[in-house]
Amino acid sequence: MKKFYALALAGLGALVSCKKEPAGYKVTTKAVNEAVYASGEIMPGQYEVISAVSGERILKIMVAQGERVQKGQILAVLGQPSQDAQLDILGKQLRLARENASDSSAKSLELRQRAVLAREQYDHDLAEAQKYRELAAEKAVPAxxxxxxxxxxQASLTEYKNLQYQYEALRADQKERVLSVSRQLAELRRLREVNVLTSSIDGKVFSIYYTEGSxxxxxxxxxxxxxxxxFKLELLVDERDIARVKPGQKVFFETDAFEGRQFSAIVSKIVPVIQKENRSFKVEATVTDTGSFFPQSSVEANILIREQSNTLAIPTAFLQPGDSVWTAGADGRVIKRKMNAGVRSGQWTEIKSGLKAGDLVYEQAP
Incomplete structure (x- = not known):
């Protein structure tokens, strides 16, 4: 693909013809726009379906490439093959723990009944002790x-209190067991939910990167x-140009899939971290044209930095080293004249001073 520029004649953002200019050119006003070149790819909007946990296997891919999907639809299930068995085991453990923690469990009933009997024994022994204390006071029985x-x-009281403690400790252990298994089950279910990948949009599956079992x-x-x-553009802009790029600027781009056609977009995001391998910054732009683009197709683009109209311009090919041009002098002879050049992009160069409308310039000395 050849580079193209948003430096235009008679139409904002239109590409300049590649036709060779004549040897002589009369300076006139043109619509001239300044742009920054960028290259990259075109991507569909909201496209990443990401694994949230490291080291999980792809248990099931639920869709096929090219398939239409709806928001909330399950796309893939990740995890470990043993998780279903773990869920089943933990479910059974939780049911058993809850049964054991109920007042009607066999162990709870046994300890509670023993405590009741121990209390009855204590009440009986306490009454006997009171009775014999009174008799001993009357010298009716030995002291x-x-x-x-x-x-x-006292021994009966100790037995009763010990059984009470055992009952309360058992109940606490049973409740802690229920809580512990519940937490394990909840965490495993949470992990399963995280590993069930769903679609966040109504759209289409463009590509599947992993196979089942990987x-x-x-x-x-x-x-x-x-x-x-x-769709959006993911562009790379050279670090020397990034300071001039701002959100909201117009972008004109071409893609090899639609050779010869020009499309438009709007800068939506600038990632402020340089990519060291190519000394460029990533810029995203929202495509404003409708159509079915091909994801990850390469694009070349111009980000429109400045729009001008009624600007004097000459073909860039006519500009000589040192920002000078060959032009007719007062006596009609061709001379080299110094000028102040402005925007240079593509085939046209802005003239800030040194020439006026109607002056004749030459690509080279006659």
Whole structure:
């Protein structure tokens, strides 16, 4: 593809003819526009379907290349083959933990019943100890017997409290078990949800980068999807020109897939990080023309920096070294005259001073 320029004659953004200029040219006013050259690719809008977790296998690709998809539709499922079995095991463990944590579980019932019996025994032994303490005070029974009854009552109380503690500890352990398994199950389900990749748009699958059984890293694009009617340009602009590029500027571009046709876009984003390998900055532009472009097709573009009208201009081929031109002097002889050149892009150069409309310039000395 040949480079083209947004330096235009009689029409903003129109490309200049490549026809060879005559040996002599009469200076006149033209519509001249300044542009920055860029190259890159054309891409569909909202296209990346990305893996969020590193080291996950592609378990299932649910769509085919070229297939139309709807927003929310499942495109691929990632994870580990053992996760289904893990989900089943954790589900069973959670059900069992909840059964054990209920008041009707066998262990809970056993400890609660033993605690009830221990309380009844303590109440009985306490009453006996009180009775024998009174009898001992009346000298009706030996003091040692009353002491033995008191010791028995204390032992019954200790047994009752111990069973209460065991019951409460069991209930706490059972509840903690339910909570622990619930957390594991929730985390595994969350991971499964993250690994179920869905479409964020109504559009089309343009490409599938991974096959089932392969492993993807975090941030890897699994599929290339996009809309069929909204596209963007991903352009590279030289670091010497990036300062002049601003969001909202017009872009005129060509692509080999539609040779000879010119399309338009608008600068939408400038990534402020230089790419060291080519000393360029990435610029995105939203395509304003409608049509079915081919994703990842190469493009060459001009970003319109400045629009002018009624500007004196000469063919760039007529400009001599040192910003001078061959022109007719007052006596009619051809002389070299110094001039002040402005915008230079493509086949035309702006004249800021040194020439006036109607002056005749020559490509070379006659």
């Amino acid at each position: 040692q017997e009353a002491e033995n009854r008191a010791i028995r009552a 492993t993807a890293g975090a941030g890897d694009a699994i599929l290339l999807t996009g809309t069929g009617d909204r």
